[in-house]
Amino acid sequence: MLRYIARRLLQIVPTLLGISIISFSLLYIFPGDPAEFIVEARYAVEPTQEMVKKIRMEMGLDRPMLVQYLDWLSKAVRGDFGKSWTEDKPVMDLILERLPASAQLFFTTFAISIAFAMLLGIISAIYKDRAVDHFCRIFSLLGISIPSFWLGLILIWIFSVQLRLLPAFGYGGIEHLILPVLTWSFSFMAIKTRFVRSCLLEALSQDYVITARAKGLPERIVVLRHALRNALIPIITYFSLSISHLIVGSIMVEVVFSWPGLGSLLVESVFKRDFPVVQALVFISGVLFVIVNLVVDILYAVIDPRIRYGD
Amino acid sequence: MLKIENLKVYFKTDLGIVKAVDGVDLEVHKGERFTLIGESGSGKSVLAISILRLLPKNAEISGKIVFNGKNLLELSEEEMRRIRGRKIAWIPQSQSSLNPVLTVGFQSAEPMIEHLGFDKKSAFAKVLRIFDFLGIGRNRAKDYPHQFSGGMRQRVLVAMGISTSPELIIADEPTKGLDASKRAQVVGLFRRIEDRTMLIITHDLNFAEKLADRIAVMYCGKIVEVSPAKEFFNEPLHPYSKGLLDSLPSRGLKPIRGFQPSMMNPPSGCRFRERCEFASERCRREPPLFNLNGRSVRCWLHD
Numbered sequence: 001m002l003r004y005i006a007r008r009l010l011q012i013v014p015t016l017l018g019i020s021i022i023s024f025s026l027l028y029i030f031p032g033d034p035a036e037f038i039v040e041a042r043y044a045v046e047p048t049q050e051m052v053k054k055i056r057m058e059m060g061l062d063r064p065m066l067v068q069y070l071d072w073l074s075k076a077v078r079g080d081f082g083k084s085w086t087e088d089k090p091v092m093d094l095i096l097e098r099l100p101a102s103a104q105l106f107f108t109t110f111a112i113s114i115a116f117a118m119l120l121g122i123i124s125a126i127y128k129d130r131a132v133d134h135f136c137r138i139f140s141l142l143g144i145s146i147p148s149f150w151l152g153l154i155l156i157w158i159f160s161v162q163l164r165l166l167p168a169f170g171y172g173g174i175e176h177l178i179l180p181v182l183t184w185s186f187s188f189m190a191i192k193t194r195f196v197r198s199c200l201l202e203a204l205s206q207d208y209v210i211t212a213r214a215k216g217l218p219e220r221i222v223v224l225r226h227a228l229r230n231a232l233i234p235i236i237t238y239f240s241l242s243i244s245h246l247i248v249g250s251i252m253v254e255v256v257f258s259w260p261g262l263g264s265l266l267v268e269s270v271f272k273r274d275f276p277v278v279q280a281l282v283f284i285s286g287v288l289f290v291i292v293n294l295v296v297d298i299l300y301a302v303i304d305p306r307i308r309y310g311d
Numbered sequence: 312m313l314k315i316e317n318l319k320v321y322f323k324t325d326l327g328i329v330k331a332v333d334g335v336d337l338e339v340h341k342g343e344r345f346t347l348i349g350e351s352g353s354g355k356s357v358l359a360i361s362i363l364r365l366l367p368k369n370a371e372i373s374g375k376i377v378f379n380g381k382n383l384l385e386l387s388e389e390e391m392r393r394i395r396g397r398k399i400a401w402i403p404q405s406q407s408s409l410n411p412v413l414t415v416g417f418q419s420a421e422p423m424i425e426h427l428g429f430d431k432k433s434a435f436a437k438v439l440r441i442f443d444f445l446g447i448g449r450n451r452a453k454d455y456p457h458q459f460s461g462g463m464r465q466r467v468l469v470a471m472g473i474s475t476s477p478e479l480i481i482a483d484e485p486t487k488g489l490d491a492s493k494r495a496q497v498v499g500l501f502r503r504i505e506d507r508t509m510l511i512i513t514h515d516l517n518f519a520e521k522l523a524d525r526i527a528v529m530y531c532g533k534i535v536e537v538s539p540a541k542e543f544f545n546e547p548l549h550p551y552s553k554g555l556l557d558s559l560p561s562r563g564l565k566p567i568r569g570f571q572p573s574m575m576n577p578p579s580g581c582r583f584r585e586r587c588e589f590a591s592e593r594c595r596r597e598p599p600l601f602n603l604n605g606r607s608v609r610c611w612l613h614d
Binding site for chain 2: 206207208210211212213214215216217218221225226229230233303304305306
C-alpha cells in the first residue's frame with residue numbers, strides 16, 4: 001500500500017511540471033507583448049516605447065524565457081505568484097480573499113450532488129422500470145439538457161424577482177447559497193444519477209450477487225454491501241474526473257450569481273489581462289486536479305483489493 | 312426431505328418462451344447425495360436455482376417444491392430468505408461467485424452472522440475452524456478471492472455453504488472450469504462433507520460416479536432417468552443415458568448424434584427421439600416415467 005502511494009507520488013512529478021510550463025507560457029501564448037499589457041493594465045494609457053522598455057527591465061521580461069520560467073516556478077512553489085498588474089496586491093492575497101467563497105460553493109454543491117446522485121441512482125436501480133425510476137430518468141434528462149446559466153436566470157426570476165424569497169446575488173448567509181447550489185448541482189448530478197444506476201445494475205447482475213442472495217442475506221445488505229461496493233469503483237472514477245467539470249462550471253455559476261469566488265476572479269482577470277492572476281489560477285487548479293486524482297487512486301486501493309495487492 | 316412435483320420454469324424472452332424446466336418430478340432423501348446430470352442447457356442449473364427461488368424476474372414457475380413438508384413456492388420472500396443459507400445452502404460455481412471486494416473469511420462468515428446470530432468475532436473463529444477442516448489454511452481468511460486459485464475458491468464456497476450446518480446443500484457444477492487434478496481434489500473435498508444431504512448438479516460424469524448415491528438424468532427440461540449410481544453406470548436404462556456414458560473417453564468416446572433440440576419448441580412426444588437409435592412410431596407420444604424396481608425411466612422401451 002505504501003509502495004503504491006509512493007509510486008503514484010513519483011508519477012505526478014512530470015504532470016506537475018507540465019502544468020507549470022503551460023501556466024507560465026500563457027503569458028507568451030497570448031498574442032501581443034506582455035510589457036504592453038502591463039502598461040495598459042496598470043496605467044490605462046496607450047503604451048509608448050519607453051514605457052514598454054522600462055517595464056521590461058523592471059519585470060525581468062528581457063531575460064531568456066527559461067530563466068523567467070525557472071524564476072516564476074521557484075517562487076510559485078512557495079506560493080508567491082508575484083503582484084497583480086491591476087491591483088497593488090500580491091496575487092496570492094487576491095486568491096486567498098476569494099477562496100472561501102468558492103470553497104463554500106464548491107463543497108456544498110459537490111456534497112449535495114453526490115448525495116443526491118447516489119440516492120436517486122440507487123433508488124432507480126432497485127426499482128428499475130418502475131414509476132420512481134421513470135421519474136428519476138425525466139429528472140436527469142432535464143438536468144442534462146437545461147443549460148445551467150439559463151436555469152440560474154430562471155431561478156433568479158422565480159425566487160428573487162417574483163416570490164422575493166431569496167437574494168439574486170451576493171455572498172454571505174445560507175440564503176445566498178441556495179440558488180447557486182441548486183442551479184449548479186442540478187446539472188452536475190443529472191448524468192451522475194444515471195451513471196450510478198447503470199453501475200449498480202451491472203453489479204447486481206453479477207454471480208456474486210446470486211451467491212449473496214443464496215446466503216439468505218436481506219436485500220438491503222445484498223445491494224449495499226455486495227453490489228454497491230463493487231459499483232463504487234467506476235462511480236468514484238467518474239465522480240472524480242467530473243471534478244474538473246465542476247471547477248469549470250463554477251466560473252459560469254459565479255458570474256451568473258455575482259459570487260465573489262475564484263471563478264469570477266478568473267473571468268475578471270482575463271478581461272483585465274491581469275496575467276499573473278490568470279497564471280496562478282490555472283496553475284493552482286491544475287495542481288488541485290492532480291491532487292484529487294492522487295486521492296482517488298488511493299481511494300481505489302482502499303475499496304478494491306485487486307489494486308491494493310497488485311504490486 | 313425435498314420433493315419436487317411437476318415443476319415448470321418458463322422464461323419469457325423476446326424470441327419466445329424458453330421451457331427450461333418442463334414438468335420435473337424428483338425426490339431427494341435425507342442423507343443421500345443426489346446428482347443431477349445433463350448437458351449444458353438441459354435446464355439442470357435452472358432447476359437448482361429455482362429451489363432457492365432466485366430465478367430472474369422473467370421466469371415463470373409452477374408446480375410444487377416441498378421441503379420438510381412446506382411448499383417453498385408458497386412462502387413469502389422473508390420466509391424464503393430465512394431458509395436460504397440456513398436450511399438450504401447453495402454452493403455456486405467457483406469462477407465469479409465470490410465478491411471481489413470482500414475477504415473470503417468475511418464472506419464465509421456472513422451466513423452465520425445473518426442466521427445464527429453470531430457476532431463477527433465468533434463467526435470468524437468458526438470460519439477458521441472450517442478452513443482448517445477443508446485444507447484452506449487459517450492465514451488465508453483475510454485474503455481476497457483474486458488471490459485464490461479456482462480450486463481454492465471452490466473450497467471457500469464449500470466452507471460458506473456448510474458453515475450453518477444446513478439440512479440440504481445444493482452444489483452447482485462444482486468441477487466446472489477446473490483441470491483434472493483439481494477435479495480430483497474437489498471429489499476429496501465433497502467426500503469430507505459426505506454426511507450431509509446434497510443435491511449436486513454436474514455435467515461431469517466422472518465426478519458424479521465418484522460421489523453420487525443416486526443419479527437423475529435431465530434432458531431438454533425433463534428427467535429421463537433416475538437410478539442408483541452403481542446401477543446407472545453399469546447398465547443405464549434410457550438411450551440418452553447410454554449415449555452419455557458411451558461418449559466418455561473411457562468408454563469409447565462415441566458422441567451422441569445430432570444436437571440438443573431448442574428449448575423453445577421441443578419435439579413432440581419423446582424429446583430424444585430424433586437422436587435416438589431405438590426410436591419408433593410410439594415415441595411420437597410422450598412416454599411417462601416408468602418404474603422398474605427402484606429405478607425410473609422415461610422411455611417406451613421399458614414399457
